[in-house]
Amino acid sequence: MPAFSDTLVDRLASASRVVVLTGAGISAESGIPTFRDPDGLWEKFDPQELANVEAFLDNPELVQGWYRHRRQLVEEAEPNAAHRALADLETHIDALTVVTQNVDALHTRAGSSDVVELHGNITHNYCMDCERPAEASTVDAAIAEGVPARCPECDGLIRPDVVWFGEQLPPAAIERAGTAAERADVLLSVGTSAVVYPAARLPLVAQEHGAYVAEINPDTTGITEAVDESIRETAGAVLPSLRDAVAAPHDA
Ligand code: NAD
Numbered sequence: 528m529p530a531f532s533d534t535l536v537d538r539l540a541s542a543s544r545v546v547v548l549t550g551a552g553i554s555a556e557s558g559i560p561t562f563r564d565p566d567g568l569w570e571k572f573d574p575q576e577l578a579n580v581e582a583f584l585d586n587p588e589l590v591q592g593w594y595r596h597r598r599q600l601v602e603e604a605e606p607n608a609a610h611r612a613l614a615d616l617e618t619h620i621d622a623l624t625v626v627t628q629n630v631d632a633l634h635t636r637a638g639s640s641d642v643v644e645l646h647g648n649i650t651h652n653y654c655m656d657c658e659r660p661a662e663a664s665t666v667d668a669a670i671a672e673g674v675p676a677r678c679p680e681c682d683g684l685i686r687p688d689v690v691w692f693g694e695q696l697p698p699a700a701i702e703r704a705g706t707a708a709e710r711a712d713v714l715l716s717v718g719t720s721a722v723v724y725p726a727a728r729l730p731l732v733a734q735e736h737g738a739y740v741a742e743i744n745p746d747t748t749g750i751t752e753a754v755d756e757s758i759r760e761t762a763g764a765v766l767p768s769l770r771d772a773v774a775a776p777h778d779a
């Protein structure tokens with residue numbers, strides 16, 4: 528018995544527009560640690576204390592070093608079966624938009640073509656002053672020299688392209704995500720605790736506009752009470768078989 532309903536398969540198979548909202552849980556099976564990195568050097572730092580602009584201005588070298596460490600973990604990781612199944616699903620659906628709270632870029636690396644990054648992308652850096660993109664190699668070279676990484680153009684400090692505590696989400700990303708949710712025929716919420724707004728609102732927006740909403744998460748979430756279907760398994764266990772079910776020929 529698959530963990531998901533025939534209704535979900537039918538709704539996906541006939542859907543024109545699908546939104547998949549993802550969170551840290553979809554990357555857990557790629558070995559991407561949550562903020563709590565158990566194995567060492569950076570363990571003693573609390574993300575709440577480093578992932579904000581005050582901490583950055585106070586000690587740019589420290590925060591740049593922490594983000595370089597996290598960027599390297601992401602670059603060493605590989606997309607998993609769940610990321611790949613979502614990329615494959617595009618073949619069967621006219622418009623599939625992935626809206627992610629993850630900063631690890633694994634959806635894009637898996638081949639998804641329409642990805643909205645609500646919290647930015649840890650593999651990118653930019654200058655705080657002139658906002659030009661900056662190369663990771665510039666950051667790495669400064670860290671090796673023991674100095675803060677600065678913009679080659681204007682000498683401004685270079686920061687990671689992620690949304691920090693206390694910062695607004697990129698308005699264009701929120702807008703695209705909201706529009707996609709309003710138009711969706713099906714929304715899947717995968718590996719997110721769905722407690723942080725505005726991401727947690729998107730499944731409800733989709734549902735209000737007529738979408739069928741399912742969540743894939745081993746645990747209950749902030750939207751469990753509202754969704755049409757809860758699939759209590761890991762993303763890597765469910766999404767490949769869901770993709771196969773949608774791809775299989777259907778009885779008319
Ligand atoms: P969260 O930590 O609040 O929730 C993760 C959810 O994933 C939980 O509900 C958990 O039950 C579920 N989960 C765990 N393993 C799973 C699996 N194998 N399959 C399916 N579900 C699984 O994560 P969130 O909702 O994304 O919010 C946390 C914040 O931390 C976000 O703002 C995000 O930007 C940031 N973050 C990002 C990354 C990343 O980029 N990979 C990693 C850690 C934290």
Ligand code: ZN
Nearest residue numbers: 654657678681
């Ligand atoms: Zn600059």
